Amino acid sequence: MADLFDSVGGEAKGGGPRPLADRLRPAALDQVIGQEAVLGPEGPLGVMLASGSLGSLILWGPPGVGKTTIARLLADVTDLHFIQISAIFTGVTDLRKVFEAAKMRRQNGKGTLLFVDEIHRFNKAQQDGFLPHMEDGTILLVGATTENPSFELNAAVLSRAQVITLKRLEPADLERMAQRAERELDRALPLTGEGREALIEMADGDGRALLNLIEQVMAWRVDGKLDRDALATRLMRRAAQYDKSGDGHYNLISALHKSVRGSDPDAALYWFTRMLEGGEDPRFLARRLTRMAVEDIGLADPQANGICIDAWETYERLGSPEGELALAQAVVYLALAPKSNAGYVAYKAARAQAKQTGSAPPPKHILNAPTRLMKDEGYGSGYQYEHDAEDGFSGQNYFPDDVKRPVYYQPVERGFERELKKRVDFFAGLRAKRQG
Template identity: 55%
Template sequence: MSQDALFDDDPQPARPAAAAPVTATQAPLAERLRPRTLDEVIGQQHLLGPGKPLRVAFQTGRLHSMILWGPPGVGKTTLARLMAGAFDAQFIVLSAVLSGVKDIREAVERAQVARSGGRYTVVFVDEVHRFNKSQQDAFLPHVESGLFTFIGATTENPSFEVNSALLSRATVHVLKALDNDDMVALVERARQALAAPPLTDAARQRLIGYADGDARRLLNAYENLVALAGPVAELDEGALERALGEQLRRYDKGGEQFYDTISALHKAVRGSDPDAALYWLVRMLDGGVDPRYIARRVVRMASEDIGLADPRALRVTLDASEVYERLGSPEGELALAEAVVYLAMAPKSNAVYQAFNAAKAFVKQDGTRPVPLHLRNAPTKLMKQLDYGRGYRYAHDEPDGFAAGERYLPEGLETLRFYEPVPRGVEARIGERLEEMRRLNAESKNPR
């Protein structure tokens, strides 16, 4: 397999008739290095290696409708083009950002004309998740009839963004961001194509980190770097900084990567790893996530994973949120880091979280039980005559402020238990107190 890269392109509207054609040397480097055959592809070996699904489809000639799901610049459009080329099929590209039902109808008509001439069609829909339900449904009868093979590309989880009817007729293939070895090979291929000076090891790794698994982004940045650097013996980090400036890494602020990263931060806090927690916090801040969102999630972590094992944790997170509101970025971000480290090192308990969820589940499936008479409020004479509040024991008037044997649950639920403290932190002492109260209730001479 040669050292070419697999990467996407963004389908563009047709050029005006008067525009001069783009020559090979004028085309962007990413286009010039686009793989022309399957054996030129690098990466995605879980789909393209021997015996893997897409390799088998190419070899057997059994092309199937599919959804290609993966981050930008990993080869979704390239794979679709290679499939169409391998089967000598008409290749129709629709962009869900720019197209509508009219464009879908025109694609169907073109496919019908091609079939009448004995030629097959592949319809490729870029950013398919941007089509609404009716637009996605417009493909269904033609996929069913075999008029064309449907290939959709998406950066979003198709389980949430693609209609179930369309999903049932298409196989989902997950594409991965290019790894470090893939990107090193791609840089070398680009260097040879441009006859450029070599990169220092530090500059190459920084460029690869900037590209973040996106082949198109790497090639565009590298081409810009070579153009700006001029005739030099080697390309170093200084040249790279001048070419890229303060551009941020790719960060999907509303999609799968966003939720994966906040999940990693939450799990690092829960797992008591302050270094990992700081890493994921900085990844999110570096990627442009609103710190206020992070602050809200950190407050949630204090309630869910620390709870009463350290009641101060909730106050620490609320204070951090308030500090950020007052100072903003970047000064206020340090308070968020302080809160994250505190949570990571605090004793952990999800006892309140578990108890709350158990109570919700019980109430949802249980009937509406009446409030016991002794617990009811009696603001009127009639209510008192009906025994509302009669016999209620005021806890502050009882020894140690505890009315042993008093019942606060509805009839028939005397033994119901939701909250079970963990033997850690402050909650260990809460557990001891709870056991003592349960003992006193069991020994009470005045059980209700």
């Protein structure tokens, strides 16, 4: 049983040397690189350990930032038996065996820290299976996930575990890791300063990926030092982390949308191209850009929506990669356009009131009366034909009789809405005059 689930150390299977990433695995929490905000004296894990109040945890963060390492070290610090399983390869029968072994271990006075890698891959029913064993102390659960726990984990599990967010490793963190690898291997990387920067960029915030790349580089026979270009010919750049259906997808589209709203064309183009490089469907981006045009620019620039539709149609005609330039130009236009959400706010307010007064009939004077009965009922009585009124405006009421006239649309003093505001104010003045 222990052979199946317990962590394995020493040499790799077959008697070969241990991978560099395993050899450099920290032996203490203060050796973990890049997560000082979590593990330090004032960090959430540091406070828990100092107070002896460590409970079940969900470690949330991108790949290669130390989730497994931290879980192992927590077991050492708390003197708990460490068991690691993966949600990809573990079924219900395996879980039962884990829980039974943990119960027997507990009877013998030894607790169990159960580390579940990719816990989000367990379905809701499987996640529920952890609850009684968490509650009675059979296991201290530490789950690891790259996905947003709010969306992927049961509320019941989340209520019994604290979510700890681990951050992507910064270039300075990766440089420290590279130096640690050089000390372990007792030689320097055969790279120039630019080549070293390129290697760290290729790792893209993933410590494990960096160590794997370093292992490859150290195995080469090279004369002198490799620069950025020479390194690029020997190593494939690591693909950017981007899940088109997961949290990364929504984070990046949020970044694009807010950059457009913030009138920053450079940042908007950066996030737009990040999504393209990650394999995002340009049609999805075209649809979201059109949404931005009507939500955040609106009538401050009525051309913005047309620009987006034209860019979308251009992409459909040209395809990739040529059509993506039209979408990029739409991104720039939207970012630099005057912004107004007045139309969007007015729409939401009108819709909310429509839900509240959905059965109120229109006033009779604006209803047609095609039959005598309807005329006798007052349909159309008192209606004023706008084209016959002074200034082409009668100021009559168009809301239901029992609905107090609201003001939904309040244009801003930006872009074309400056002109629309003049019209709104003009008609408001005429209405007050007619009704007064």
